[in-house]
Amino acid sequence: MLDKILIVFKKELVDCLRDYKALIPALLLALLLGPLTVCLTPQVVAMQLKSTISAPIVVALAGDGANLYKRLEADKGVTVTRIADDKDSFDKLLESGKYQVILRVNGAFRAALESYESASAVSPPDNSAPAVTSDKKDTKAGLPQVQLFYTGLHPLSFFAMGRLTKVIANLSDDFYDQRIKSAGIVVERVPTVDVQVIAPPTEGPFASAFMSKTLSSILIFIAFLGAVYPALDLLTGERERHTMEALILTPTSRRAFFAGKLLCIAFVSFAFVLLTLAGFYTCQFFQPELPASIPFPLVCRLPLSCTLATAALMLPLCLTLSVGVLAMAGLARTVQQAQGYLTSFAIFLFAPLGLSALHMSFALACVPFLGALVAINDLLEARVDYGLIALTVSVSMLFVSLLVAVVSPVMEREDLLWGSEESPARRYQEGKFGLELFLLCATVFLLMFYVSQTLVLQHHIWGLLATQILVVLAPCVCLVFFWLKLPARQVFALGAPRGGLLSCISAALISPLTVSGALGLAALQSKVLPDTKSLEKLMEQILGLGKEPLWLLILVIALSPAICEELLFRGTIYAFLQKRFTPVKLTFVVGGLFGLFHMSTIRFLPTALAGILLTFVRYRSGSIYPCMCLHFCHNALSILMAAKLKDDMQPQYLIIGFAAGLVALLSFVYLTRSDKR
């Protein structure tokens, strides 16, 4: 197969390199990004700062401030204009940007200023020094007052406020100095603060802060750009131009085609990365001296060892990125559609920005893409762990080969090539809902991760209810009702259970077994995993156990999951998977997904076991109602025990509960025996 991969790779590379219109701008960008970032950015920042700091502040003066006006007018750093003392109009004037700051001066201030200016050499110091407040009422009656108005809408207004406050503070200091001098008093000044900056070391195998914070983002952007353009051309473009038809008619395997194309895309992406890195490396020797006005370091320092190691680590990243981009492009019928998919995929470009606080660990090294990215950041900061780097590179390579195997059949998918597909009802009958199921699980898991946590943390018990409705129920209902338009009664197994009402009751009575089992398991886990107690307490705090009324807890923690989670797991997911697996495998797969859904390593085992039992109940009864009954009773019993028994749980209760539940389970099995099916 390798020879075929190389044949495809060679052809695709030639094809790509001849697409000058796309290639030349992308190459120029890769080459110029280094010089632009290293040489131009500091200059632009310096100019920006200079214009902000050195430009005169535009001040409006309202009220009785003739003396202050004269003084400010004499200051070259201030452009002052007098305006009417109409406080109500200040907001609009500031928002319009006409003035950056408005000073409002009252009569007492003017009088005080005059008295200072005409004060004799012997007049004693008093407390009537001009005070500056920021739009606050002065609490000390009689003190002369200047009110300063600025708006947070314009950054320049904020800067001007700071600078003007300093100008007025200096003015105040001048008066004091003048009076002290005229009184003939000698005052020792507080020694000036000695500011010492510890400069970061400049020697060693690490990049400068500027490079370590920005380089990985820039390289990922370039790698993405380098992968997107050939991926669109080589896969989606091939479909759109109808050249795919001839290709899939050859006896070469689809995996060889996919791998050859992937190799070409990764090659182009990696070449762009190398060019960009070369640009950065070269530019550090030509970086102009940084203006002293820049308060943060923009020095480009990229040792050769860092450059080479970064380049080596970018290779698995380019491959992972390319296979992701190729998979996305493979799922689109047209280039335009693929562009839409890839725009959403581009969210990963921002990943490096949020990773600066992460450092390499065993767990991170096992995550493809992310591991290599963190490794680059670590490497630039001279935190190198070769073992973990080797692990993350191996994981990335494994991930790529897995994806090639999984995604390569998209090349010849009839629905993508010709727009022909089977009807949803027929696909449901044949269990061909792989893509939809993947999308459903991905949606629910992503929503659980991002939305549910926020909802629960901010809205506690109501957040939990919202999670059940929005995160669990809504996606599966939308998929079944609106997207696929499947028969809901069949998918959600809403028919009567085998064994009738008795099977529902016996399923509900299994709950003492599940609860005592979960408690026993938690006790066992607490010996192995030290964090179980803190998690329980955190959950109690978040959900307000003990504070909320019992009926509300039963409604939210027992009833809503019994309906929503059952409709998702024992309804939709079970229905979509039942044609793919044997009943035993199906029970474990759905149970395992149920465990994963709870997103906690500590809760995985108990929830997965509960999930397996619930799926078994669904399989035996052929209906979702006994599952709902068991789920509801399990959660309700747990709440009641937590609320009423607290820590008074006696071991014998558990044993009795377990035994009673076991009897109920056996009754359930009997009630749903094969002759009842």
Place this chain on the structure above:
Amino acid sequence: MSLRVQNISKRFYDKSRGEFWGCQGVSFEVNPGEVFGLLGPNGAGKTTTLRVVSTIYKPTTGSATIGAVDVVKDPTAARKLIGFLSSTTGLYERLTAREILLYFGRLCDVPEDVLHQRIESIFEALEFKTFADSRVAKLSQGTRQKVAIARAIIHNPALMIFDEPSTGLDVLAAYSMHEFVRKERNEGKCILLSTHIMSEAVKLCDRIGIISEGRLLATGTVEELCQLTGKGDLEECFVSLVKQAPSDA
């Protein structure tokens, strides 16, 4: 090596139309050195049938065999025996004709020394050696069609499938296409083609299958079809068969 198509059906689904059959219960045979033409109006199911036979589509029911190879069970082996040419199939615009032929020859496992010889002989046979090293983007429609033919026969397949081969061609290009089909037949290959042009069917096909709404209505030589319907020529024969056919609607 002969082609046997047995009861093939292909079902499609469209959100607005619901489920429908692209072809339904189609069976026919094509013997070596024979040109079999599928004649039918647009949307009759000609292309669907050809795509099923050429392994592009998986049939909903039925099967097809080329010699002893089942196209459904062993599509990879079948692909080595099939040359497929369609007017809609594209070419790589940025490659030269020679590069395209080398690429497809290698993908079809043609040994390197045989491949170079075969490319030269195809260039001579199709008379476009002067354009062999020009990029496809610069070629005329007729020359492109020749490149597409060359690509379809680079691995010397036993079964040639032509999907509306002369669509979009000028008179001269269509003529050379017809010449090529005859040449391939004379070399003993099985040829299956689809067309909606009566004159083309009469000129090229040894036997014709009339297809409408996914169903094969009748097969035979022009004379046999005329005899069957009691009509004087193929056009009348065709209209009579299509109008008599029971409609799904």
